[in-house]
Amino acid sequence: MPLRWILKGLKRGVLTHDYPKKGRPPEGVAPEVVPEEPVECPFGASTEEGVDPSACLNCGLCGDVERRSTLGDVDVRGELGGSLRRSLHVFFLDVGSCTACNTEVALVKCPYYDSDRLGIFFTPTPKHADVLLVVGAVTEGMRPVLEEAYEAMPEPKAVVAVGTCACSGGPFGDPVSSVVDVDAEAHGCPPHPLTVLEALMGVAGR
Amino acid sequence: MNVVAYGSVEDVPEVDPKDVPRDEVLAAVFDLKGTHLYVWLDHDVDEVKVTRFPDVPRDLREERPGLAWITGSVEPPEREGRAVVLRYGPAASGLWEAGAFFILTYGEKMLRLAPDLGYKFRDVEGRVKGESPDVAAVLVERRCGNFAVHAAVLFSRLVERLAGVSPPGEVVAARRMAMELERLREHLWVVHRLAEAASQRVAVQTFASLTEDVLRVMGGALGHRYGFGFTGPGRVREPDPDPVDVVGEVLEELEDLEDLVEASKIWMDRLHTTCELGPEDVHRYDIEGVPARAAGVARDVRTMDPYYPGYEPVLRTEGDTVARMWVRYEEAKASALSVLRDVRRAEGWSEDVDGAEGLAVGVVEAPPGPMVAAVVMKGGKVKALRFRGPSHHLMHAFCAGAEREIFTDFPFGYAGFGIYFSDADG
Ligand code: SF4
Ligand code: SF4
Numbered sequence: 001m002p003l004r005w006i007l008k009g010l011k012r013g014v015l016t017h018d019y020p021k022k023g024r025p026p027e028g029v030a031p032e033v034v035p036e037e038p039v040e041c042p043f044g045a046s047t048e049e050g051v052d053p054s055a056c057l058n059c060g061l062c063g064d065v066e067r068r069s070t071l072g073d074v075d076v077r078g079e080l081g082g083s084l085r086r087s088l089h090v091f092f093l094d095v096g097s098c099t100a101c102n103t104e105v106a107l108v109k110c111p112y113y114d115s116d117r118l119g120i121f122f123t124p125t126p127k128h129a130d131v132l133l134v135v136g137a138v139t140e141g142m143r144p145v146l147e148e149a150y151e152a153m154p155e156p157k158a159v160v161a162v163g164t165c166a167c168s169g170g171p172f173g174d175p176v177s178s179v180v181d182v183d184a185e186a187h188g189c190p191p192h193p194l195t196v197l198e199a200l201m202g203v204a205g206r
Numbered sequence: 207m208n209v210v211a212y213g214s215v216e217d218v219p220e221v222d223p224k225d226v227p228r229d230e231v232l233a234a235v236f237d238l239k240g241t242h243l244y245v246w247l248d249h250d251v252d253e254v255k256v257t258r259f260p261d262v263p264r265d266l267r268e269e270r271p272g273l274a275w276i277t278g279s280v281e282p283p284e285r286e287g288r289a290v291v292l293r294y295g296p297a298a299s300g301l302w303e304a305g306a307f308f309i310l311t312y313g314e315k316m317l318r319l320a321p322d323l324g325y326k327f328r329d330v331e332g333r334v335k336g337e338s339p340d341v342a343a344v345l346v347e348r349r350c351g352n353f354a355v356h357a358a359v360l361f362s363r364l365v366e367r368l369a370g371v372s373p374p375g376e377v378v379a380a381r382r383m384a385m386e387l388e389r390l391r392e393h394l395w396v397v398h399r400l401a402e403a404a405s406q407r408v409a410v411q412t413f414a415s416l417t418e419d420v421l422r423v424m425g426g427a428l429g430h431r432y433g434f435g436f437t438g439p440g441r442v443r444e445p446d447p448d449p450v451d452v453v454g455e456v457l458e459e460l461e462d463l464e465d466l467v468e469a470s471k472i473w474m475d476r477l478h479t480t481c482e483l484g485p486e487d488v489h490r491y492d493i494e495g496v497p498a499r500a501a502g503v504a505r506d507v508r509t510m511d512p513y514y515p516g517y518e519p520v521l522r523t524e525g526d527t528v529a530r531m532w533v534r535y536e537e538a539k540a541s542a543l544s545v546l547r548d549v550r551r552a553e554g555w556s557e558d559v560d561g562a563e564g565l566a567v568g569v570v571e572a573p574p575g576p577m578v579a580a581v582v583m584k585g586g587k588v589k590a591l592r593f594r595g596p597s598h599h600l601m602h603a604f605c606a607g608a609e610r611e612i613f614t615d616f617p618f619g620y621a622g623f624g625i626y627f628s629d630a631d632g
Contacts, residue, residue, distance in 0.1 A: 002408070004466055004469075005406070005408035005409060005412075005466065005470070006408055008408065008412065008462075008463070008466060009408045009411065009412065012412070012415070015415055028422060028426065028449070029422060029425070031425070032430060032431070042338075042340075042341045043341075043344075057344060057348075057434075058430065058434065058435070059344045059434060059435045060429065060430075060434075060435035060443075061340055061341070061344060061435070091299075092299065092302070093297055093304075094302070094303050094304040094326075095304060096304060096325070096326050096328060097303075097304070097326070097351075097628060098348045098349065098350055098351035098352075098354075098628050099303060099350055099351055099352050099626045099627075099628040099629075100348075100351025100352060100354070100432045100434075101351070102302055102303060103351075103352060103395070104431075106302060107414065107417070107418055107421075109414070110411065110414035110415055110417070110418050111411050111414065111415045112415060112418050122299070123299075124298075124299035124300075125299075136304065136326070137328070139304070139325060139326060139327060139328065141296070141304070141324055141325040141326075141327070142296065142304050142325055142326075145296055145297050145304075145325075149297060170348075171333065171344075171345055171348070172328040172330075172333075172348075173328065189348075189434065190351065190431075190432070192431075
């Protein structure tokens with residue numbers, strides 16, 4: 001039986017993209033978009049300077065305006081470097097998401113994106129993690145859980161906020177940075193799995 | 207009919223809920239404007255019915271034990287003799303979400319379980335108060351992003367009913383296409399989670415990549431991978447039909463894989479007789495959705511939904527995790543066919559809903575079960591919203607099914623329900 005599954009897998013061929021290891025973003029992955037210029041935004045994501053990608057919900061309510069892709073839209077402020085450049089262990093924590101961000105993070109492991117090939121592995125405990133990857137706006141119930149997870153991690157450690165809720169609080173609450181320092185942000189509502197990988201590679205120093 | 211409307215809450219008929227026939231399913235109780243709205247699903251005549259009553263009678267709980275699930279009044283289990291209570295979550299990687307379960311356990315066995323809800327409470331109902339229908343729709347679809355299309359369609363239909371506008375057939379086709387893409391993606395994702403729980407590595411990768419294929423179709427056709435913004439009250443984005451061709455390939459793949467899944471003995475053995483819920487449980491606890499259909503009870507609110515004329519529910523009889531998986535598998539294929547039928551007809555739409563006024567209550571069949579909502583509109587704004595996602599009731603149903611199972615069955619049972627804490631908490 002496993003053989004039939006393996007043959008089935010082989011029939012589907014190699015799905016994995018070269019990007020973000022090398023090459024360009026693949027066609028047809030339909031990333032989310034933010035407006036190019038300032039717009040009227042009921043969610044406060046736009047100022048005179050322009051639209052803040054960390055606060056945009058990609059909702060489209062600002063109408064028919066020029067938009068740009070948020071694929072790979074990451075803001076990296078700190079890098080772990082050293083031996084962690086090659087291999088990174090990530091603890092995933094949801095502090096109040098709508099769960100779409102959770103699905104996108106889970107999909108980094110699927111054959112199209114294959115986080116293993118990039119040396120990115122998920123661990124079930126913060127005690128073994130180099131990176132705390134957080135989704136969602138911080139709810140009251142999850143604030144102490146976030147603090148405890150961060151405290152439990154060994155040094156050196158980094159925090160990656162994934163999605164508008166985690167980066168800016170979005171429409172639902174407080175950003176992750178209101179509880180712990182954030183080293184990288186992956187923008188989008190939700191961010192594309194490739195954007196999540198780019199943020200992780202960014203904190204790894206790659 | 208799956209939507210009803212009234213001038214105001216006071217116009218809803220006052221009926222003692224104990225007088226409602228037992229075979230009508232109690233889908234939600236909403237605390238609204240100092241009274242309680244009871245939402246019933248009558249599968250004999252395929253209609254949603256609404257009654258009101260000042261309170262929730264204590265003795266109604268004896269007649270309808272599922273009421274405690276609906277009103278959130280289930281007591282967590284307490285230590286009994288040598289059995290102790292564990293809390294699994296809210297940061298357990300096996301749940302992949304902020305949520306927890308209380309588990310009364312002795313040795314390997316889980317004697318009683320109860321969900322520990324509220325970690326993801328974001329107060330969507332409170333936040334939409336006073337907002338325009340468009341802004342409210344953005345928040346409603348982010349209650350649970352994995353059911354965003356169903357939530358947006360339900361909310362939109364309630365507002366449109368109150369505004370006296372109804373979309374033409376091509377727009378209904380566009381919405382149905384979006385809902386069935388969402389169902390297809392969710393069902394594939396649940397099969398992937400079941401394969402993951404059973405450590406079936408190639409099956410995990412196969413169903414994860416099929417899920418990603420559908421997400422890309424949604425991104426291309428609807429403008430967003432989760433369908434955010436595709437529809438709202440009085441509007442539907444013009445869908446792009448070209449990316450939808452891939453759904454035909456997904457359908458072929460599903461047909462091709464069916465024998466292989468069925469013959470995967472180790473995988474199927476893990477699901478077999480796990481987390482059983484029989485037809486008597488379904489009736490006793492007012493259970494709807496996939497777990498009801500997997501136990502042979504034909505409860506699917508698409509049969510009362512004019513968007514789904516002549517809909518026939520998919521049924522299995524075993525009531526275990528295997529049966530729930532096959533209900534989803536069959537529905538996934540039916541969803542793919544439905545998408546392929548609708549795609550060339552589907553059109554965008556824009557209509558004014560400024561005149562929406564009054565109370566509307568309705569239900570749609572989200573991927574795991576019915577999603578119920580009540581909205582009060584006044585002066586073009588949302589005055590009140592009450593929303594009940596299918597995961598709330600089904601969290602408790604999962605707990606009932608998992609009683610007396612062993613710990614290692616937890617991931618299979620939970621994955622097979624395809625439910626989310628974000629949807630349960632709101
Ligand atoms: S897409 Fe939505 S959140 Fe982003 S700027 Fe436009 S209106 Fe604001
Ligand atoms: S950023 Fe968007 S997709 Fe992610 S949790 Fe928030 S609302 Fe959901």
